[in-house]
Amino acid sequence: MSAAPFTRIAVIGLGLLGGSVALAARARMAGVIVTGYDADAAVRARAAQIGLADTIAATPAQAVADADLVVFCVPVGAMAAAAAAVAPYLPAGCVVSDVGSSKASVLKALGDALPHATIVPAHPVAGTEQSGPDAGFATLFAGRWCILTPPDGADATAVARVAAFWEGLGARVEMMDAAHHDLVLAVTSHLPHLIAYTIVGTASDLEEVTQSEVIKYSAGGFRDFTRIAASDPTMWRDVFLHNRDAVLTMLQVFTEDLTELQKAIRKGDGAALFDHFTRTRAIRRSIIAMGQDDARPDFGRDHGAVATPSTPD
Amino acid sequence: MSAAPFTRIAVIGLGLLGGSVALAARARMAGVIVTGYDADAAVRARAAQIGLADTIAATPAQAVADADLVVFCVPVGAMAAAAAAVAPYLPAGCVVSDVGSSKASVLKALGDALPHATIVPAHPVAGTEQSGPDAGFATLFAGRWCILTPPDGADATAVARVAAFWEGLGARVEMMDAAHHDLVLAVTSHLPHLIAYTIVGTASDLEEVTQSEVIKYSAGGFRDFTRIAASDPTMWRDVFLHNRDAVLTMLQVFTEDLTELQKAIRKGDGAALFDHFTRTRAIRRSIIAMGQDDARPDFGRDHGAVATPSTPD
Structure with a gap:
């Protein structure tokens, strides 16, 4: 462990991300005290029970009382309310960050609610399909990228400290303009989620193919999409509402490309299909x-010890 | 091991599927002799080197000389040629099967080339994104479904023996009409592959976002799609050409559903998005x-021991 860039950290929102931030900070940063808070009393109770933080605060005021860093880990649509709740209690000099998946909207929400705070927005590109206080773990950020999107004129020292904080959690840090972040993540994260949610819905609603058949034969490729489409609905609703323009832009390009492949299939143009399918292999490498x-085939799924199905259907 | 339904098995095509059939039969069926053949001399040489089969035949004639089961494990577009190559040498009473992903087209191809053979088409719903003679492994079919699509009036004993063969390899067997199979797999396998190939192509070709950025921030969801889009281009070209109608039908439904979600995003209809995203969770469960x-989060990817990147970029 090295000297921590912050010593009193308040984590607001104790789901997958907030829980992982709290656990990672406690595991990897010497002398740091982590206080957790969640607007949901049941989540606070569970967080206390499993020891996510040194203290689980009962109110936003308690959560941030002596913090030198506040990290908002709530859905991007809840950032404004979460920030407003702590605004009257935020100590002078406290740095504010977050983990939101859209950055232009979050910077605006935090800036409006906390006009005097030093804000360094962050987005760790890490997660699983699980959510809630039990989903977090201390190694979630290990080897993953965390993108900081400090606004023009941001305090350089605060930016450096937030960068050191994320490196301390195991992440690699990159700086980016908020608008560019929103475009990059629209293609590497938001559009993939939208498509996965769509196809899982499509498969569930068919008349010609039963849901039981879809489930049974999902190993042909479909099951991969169901993992992403099991992600938290609130979080993802907010992402699409708050990064709307970039998502719609990328969706337009995707639709054009899909139409082109559809045409190749309809016309029986095997050469066009083969050419496309060959190019896409390189990206995975x-x-x-x-x-x-993971370099192992099939994400390293264990083909030697397959779970027994719960019904013999 | 139990008594094998066939004792002299010829595997035609020694890629991921053929190699896995050969290895599984040798590992799990007592007294079975497996002969392998591939039209590609380099594949035959490699298969002999790594011992995929008891014998690697030098010609189609040698491959099927005394077989009681021939399993065609070539891309569906190569079935006709592979069957024609063995047609003059096929022993009387030998049963013919395959592993193709589209069944109506394969039944026709095999039936045309081998009009006197007993044909029981099969499709094991199993695979990885890897291909070639080194990709196969003996447990690929363990716990997976294998769909048999025997034509009307198929010999019941031959069907039962082919079913027993696949059960012997570890699979669970289901019977289905070929046309229905092609529709079911269009949604559980072919459409997911088409969409994955599309989005990986889209992300590679953008002007606003570099390929380096796409790779770096792929953990946000995109990387899941790259696995499927790394699958064998020849195999998948053939699937789309040979199951064209069913794929285009399912693609039409998907496009309608995507347009609906696009509209919800454009109009800011959070309730519609939330409702859709909630429904799709159940399918994964x-x-x-x-x-x-795999029940473990993130397909059980190892977050604690992340590979060191090859460049510090």
Whole structure:
């Protein structure tokens, strides 16, 4: 452990991300005290029970009382309310950050609610399909990228401290303009989620193919999409509402490309299909080479010890 | 091991599927002799080197000389040629099967080339994104479904023996009409692959976002799609050409559903998005309950031991 850039950290929102931030900070940063808070009393109770933080505060005021860093870990649509709730109690000099998936909207929400605070928005590109206080774990950020989107004229020292904080949690830090972040993540995260949610819905609603058949034969590819489409509905509703323009832009390009492949299938143009399918192989090799995914086939799924199905249907 | 339904098995095509059939039969069926053949001399040489089969035949004639089962494990567009190559040498009474992903087209191809053979088409719903003779493994079919699509009037004994063969390899067997199979797999396998290939292509070709950014921030969801889009281009070109109508039908439904979600985003209809995203969670729970996917978050990717990236970029 090295000297921590902050010593009194308040984590607002104790789901997958907030829980992981709290656990990682406690595991990896010497001398840091983590206080957690969640607007949901049941989540606070559970967080206390499983020891997510050193203290679970009962109110926003208690949560931030002596914090030198406040990290908002709530859905991007809840940032404004969460920030407003702590606004009257925020200590002078306290740095504010977050983990939201859209950055232009979050910067505006936090800035409006906390006009005097030093705000350094952050987005750790990490997660699982699970949510809630039991979903977090201390190694979620290990080897993942965390994108900081400090506004023009941001305090350089505060930016450096927030960067050091995320590096302390195991992440690699990159700086980016908020608008560009929103475009990049629209294609690497938001559009994939939208498409996964769509196809899982499509498959569930068919008349010609039963849901039981979809489930049984999902190993042909479909099951991969169901993981992403099991992500938190509130979080993702907010992402699409708050990064609307970038998502719609990327969706337009995707639709054009899909129409082109549809035409190749309809016309029986095997050469066009083969050419496209060959190009897309290279990207996966690069992702694995960059340490951003598991190199083992089929995500390393264990083909030797398959779970017994719960029904013999 | 139990008594094998066939004792002399010829596997034609030694890629991921053929290699896995050969390895599984040798590992799990007492007294079975497996002969392998591939039209590609380099694949035959590699298969001999790594011992995929008891014998690697040098010609189609040698491959099927004394077989009581021939399993065609070539791309569906190559079925006709592979069957024609063995047609003059096929022993009387030999049963013919395959592993193709589209069944109506394969039944026709095999039936045309082998008009006197007993044909029981099969489709094991199993695979990885890897291909070639080194990709196969003996447990690929364990716990997976294998769909048999025997034509009307098929010999019941031959169907039962082919079913027993696949059960012997570890699969669970289901019977289905070929046309219905093609519709079911269009939604559980072919459409997911088409969409994955599309979005990976979209992300690679953007002007506003670099390929390096797409790779770096792929953990936000995109990387899941790259696995499927790394699948064998020849195999998938053939699937789309040979199951064209069913794929285009399902693609039409998907496009309608995507347009609906696009409209909800454009209009800011959070309730519609939330409702859709909530429904899609249930399907994943069922898939896990049925033993068709890994229950661990993020496919069980190891967050504690992330690979070191090859460049510090």
